[in-house]
Amino acid sequence: MRASHGAAWRVRIRAAAAVAILGAIVSSCSDTTSQDITQMTCPRVIAAPGTDTIALFRPGGHSAQDVMVRGKIYQASVHCETEKTGVAAHAELTFYAERAGLQITDATLPYFVAVVDPTQKVLAQEGFHVHVDFLPGEPYRKLPAEKITIHLPVHSTAAASNYAVVVGFQLTPDQLAYNRSSRTQ
Numbered sequence: 001m002r003a004s005h006g007a008a009w010r011v012r013i014r015a016a017a018a019v020a021i022l023g024a025i026v027s028s029c030s031d032t033t034s035q036d037i038t039q040m041t042c043p044r045v046i047a048a049p050g051t052d053t054i055a056l057f058r059p060g061g062h063s064a065q066d067v068m069v070r071g072k073i074y075q076a077s078v079h080c081e082t083e084k085t086g087v088a089a090h091a092e093l094t095f096y097a098e099r100a101g102l103q104i105t106d107a108t109l110p111y112f113v114a115v116v117d118p119t120q121k122v123l124a125q126e127g128f129h130v131h132v133d134f135l136p137g138e139p140y141r142k143l144p145a146e147k148i149t150i151h152l153p154v155h156s157t158a159a160a161s162n163y164a165v166v167v168g169f170q171l172t173p174d175q176l177a178y179n180r181s182s183r184t185q
Contacts (some may be wrong), residue, residue: 040107042080043089043115043152047073049170050179056107062174064182069107070131072096074142076167078158086153087160093148093167095134098140107132110170113148118162127170 056069075094080087097107109132114125130146152160171179 015183041157041161042078043150043160043165045076045078045091045165045167046166047076048166050176050183051171053179053182054109054169054171055175055178056109057174057178058075062178064178068100068104069109070098070100071107071132072166073107073111073169075145076165078165080157082157083151086151086155087157089150089152089160089163089165091148091150091165091167092145094145095130095132095143096140097134097143099134102134102139105134107134112168112170113150114166115150115152116164116166123163 052073055067055069056071057063057066058068061067072095073093074096076091078089078091080089082088091113093111093113095109095111097109099107109130110127111130112125112127117123117125122123128148130143132141132143134141150165151161154160154163169175
């Protein structure tokens with residue numbers, strides 16, 4: 001994978017919890033009919049449940065009143081093209097950020113992109129960061145799309161549709177607990 005900001009792709013597998021989440025995501029999306037599969041030409045882009053939002057807390061905080069910036073994966077899409085060595089999947093991720101007060105001028109939102117094969121195995125995962133600069137008086141901002149290219153060693157775009165691109169924010173345990181409690185309220 002390559003991000004628009006030139007980060008090199010290195011294969012890394014994260015914590016076992018991430019693998020379990022990704023496996024559950026892919027298995028929940030594998031109920032497609034053969035007609036659906038023949039119409040797809042690219043991997044699906046899936047936001048990992050519970051990781052599509054992030055809350056950045058003030059130091060020592062972990063509750064709603066401590067949130068300084070909220071982020072959301074606003075949109076994710078992918079289109080593919082064939083290459084000599086396989087298929088290039090060009091993913092575009094759009095983020096939304098909202099600050100709790102006008103005194104907050106910027107933030108950095110950490111996120112990941114992972115590739116999952118047809119057997120639900122995480123082939124690769126890479127972490128990235130998107131930086132947000134808020135304009136004076138601006139309470140929120142929709143950011144320009146982050147562009148990432150994923151190279152799949154398959155011989156056709158139809159074969160690429162058997163893979164999934166999973167995206168989400170890299171959350172601390174406090175952020176994950178906050179997301180879980182926010183969704184149940």
